[in-house]
Ligand SMILES: [Zn+2]
């Protein structure tokens with residue numbers, strides 16, 4: 001398998017309060033680390049859009065996509081051909097978990113309205129209607145709860161954020177047991193202590209639809 005290496009879990013400091021590195025530097029770091037693509041999965045939670053508490057949803061979307069837009073601009077400027085896709089790490093109200101959502105666009109977010117209030121079950125239907133995939137992030141980290149595997153497309157079996165113990169072995173076991181798709185991601189917040197993750201595609205992935213099809217077909221390898 002030739003390799004098109006893709007990061008599936010990365011944060012920018014423009015949007016995620018816990019992240020240290022601005023989007024343009026994220027792109028430069030990933031280019032020099034040899035990645036060919038990245039999904040910007042900023043938090044959609046209290047620490048990001050929650051800061052705009054009573055503001056209209058459209059303003060929250062403006063804020064949320066800022067990291068992605070800056071990353072996209074940086075990749076275009078550098079001309080090295082890195083693919084930059086928009087994703088999200090969503091925290092639904094009254095749910096302790098984090099879910100990586102792949103396949104979203106700015107337009108989808110504006111049409112959908114505040115998805116954090118929908119809950120996972122309701123969002124599942126919307127995901128199916130819009131060709132999105134939902135992977136539970138680091139499902140076996142302490143403070144996470146086990147989610148019904150039938151409403152997930154997959155789980156993150158490798159999370160490279162070493163400031164938490166994500167019990168990646170347990171996640172791998174769980175994915176095998178329930179035949180879930182698997183993802184590997186660095187959970188990039190800054191370079192400190194990160195053990196990089198990612199997935200390899202056989203051929204270049206340029207768009208959300210390339211990315212979603214390859215995942216659905218399980219046509220990728222874990223880094
Ligand atoms: Zn974070």
Ligand SMILES: [Zn+2]
Pocket residue numbers: 009011089137187188
């Ligand atoms: Zn994360």
